[in-house]
Amino acid sequence: MNLTADDPQTAPPPPPAPPAGAAAAPAHRTVIEPDRGWQLVDVRELWRYRELLLALMLRDVKVRYKQAVLGVAWAVLQPAMLMVVFTVFFARLGGLSGGDIPYPLFVLSGLIAWTFFSTAVTQAANSVVGSERLITKIYFPRLGVPFAAVGAAAFDFVIAFALLAVLMPFYSWAPSWQIVFLPLVIGVLLLAAAGLGVLLSALTVAYRDFRYVTPFLIQVGLYATPTIYMAVPTDPSPGLKLWLTVNPLVAPIASFRACLLGGPIPWDGLAVSAVVAVLLFVVGCLYFKKVEDSFADVI
């Protein structure tokens, strides 16, 4: 017989004493109302939950490296292997060149930036669907989930830098003074990655097709962003030029390389990319906020 845990004869507790803070106005007041459609991101709330964001990010990083045999090396291996492939097939066989910069360095700097972007977008896009248990059981600002995924990708990014730091002395290549602009460039990349990641994560909840769309987009993106693997000709055809301007990765990746290895920073292009990245981020977050209330019901 499955007896219940508690003694059924126990009397109900005596009426509760008045709580300590009953007279004072409570510090927290929450009002729950039906959906109001489009709404702004509650930045204050996100800030209140910053520790949760950090905890989720740490979880993603720890889990990723605990499960993989190669551990942290994986973050380095991915761009390193791609670097070898690009150097052998694109430079040696295809005759692409990185201008003055030795091609392996040239392509590696591009790949590190690209790998960060693609990892961040991929992880963020799947993050909300992957957190189903969390989302159906507890409240927290849902934006924290894709943000934490982007943060975890940033961790890989930092580690991958080590590879570049090792390779540069090997090619006797000194870092450029323009490295001071690096945070700015990374900022643009981060914003673009977070924006696209957040947008895709919300779309993936509603339409599971995006599970297939995202990897495809990423695959196409690698080739459609030529600054990763080649010096872009100075006078492209108008159509190509438009694409190179609008693609928010083309200029930041070129700038990323210029900051590290020298060469002119394409300021015009970077400015346009920054605007596109901000737009992407705003649209992504607004769409996310609009649909997040239904996550628990449809996920």
Add this chain to the structure above:
Amino acid sequence: MATPAIKVEGLGKKYRLTHGQERARYRTLRDTLVDAVKAPFRKRGTTEEFWALNDVSFEVQPGEVVGIIGRNGAGKSTLLKILSRITKPSTGRVEINGRVGSLLEVGTGFHPELTGRENIYLNGAILGMRRAEIARKFDEIVAFAEVEKFLDTPVKRYSSGMYVRLAFAVAAHLEPEILIVDEVLAVGDQAFQKKCLGKIREVGSSGRTVLFVSHNTDVVLALCSRCVVLRRGGVIADGSPDSTVVLHLNDAMEDSDGQFDLHDHPARKSGKAPLLTQLTLRDARRPTTGFVTNEEFVAEMTISTAKPVSQPRVALAVEDAFGRRLFTVANYFTPTQFDEIRGTARVRCRIPRLRLGAGKYLVSVSVSDPYHGLLDSLDAAGWFTVESHDPYGTGELYQPVYGPVIEDSSWQVQ
């Protein structure tokens, strides 16, 4: 009167059921596009609206410990999800004054690859605790969970008992002003369940507001100072636990002719294959739910099993309307031992004189064997009533106030 801790006004939650594709909870982009092309201006699909909650209103004052009960599908979980801000209501409004901690399950966000220590911090953060707060309570949490030695072991290597203890321990150390708890207590072994209940009682008696959702009437009676009963999405009763719990039980007792189909009974512990498929209660003549004090009571349990069960141990317990267990009868309390049951068998239990006074009673049944322990068990598998009547033909009615049990007695003056 002080500001209520929770104020619920006209709360409703509507779900859309789309016919023909019940299983597809999410749409593919193709569906949306195809629909849009086919019928750009028409409303699509045959959808049916379903109100999981409808016009629910109540207030909870600070310091109250309120139980929310109702049958499966009464809207308890939906209410809980709205109050926990997991999903938005369709109509109405809720105002909550105070820091809320909600526990819809224990161990939310536990990651199997992470160690006990890492999971304490992660889970604490998910529950809304600050890192410093967790660090301060860390030793207490570990001691409560009794997992000191395994702190740096990934929780995937924990036994399920350890896992649950650790998960509850973190939750138990949450110190919100308003605590919203689901039936997360139905976990762990009995000793631990008791510990959990103690902790919740402690929270309640410390003057904090507790909203407790359960269908375990014992627990509600023991913990709550007030009780709200939901049925089909609406509040049907709100008051002191004793009276509302009885109403809840009445609600559970829909018309029956003494035959209870147990194939898909909601009380069956998950994971157990249905072995008990039917319970029939009968008096000396026919199946019924209406019994008379001091007369015959027969329970027939149908057991269907593909694998033979050797030396089955069959038990039946009777509880009163408050969920208090009054007695248990079992074949293994008597000299009658069964050799083996295979296929479909009907086990008949006869109580020659039912010594119960007037009232409503619940019947729980279980089957176990000496080798595997409990095979199937159902709380509140069936119910019956005993009419108030005159058991000894003396003109004196034996009324509920005298207690549920009638004992034979003889009297003399010396």
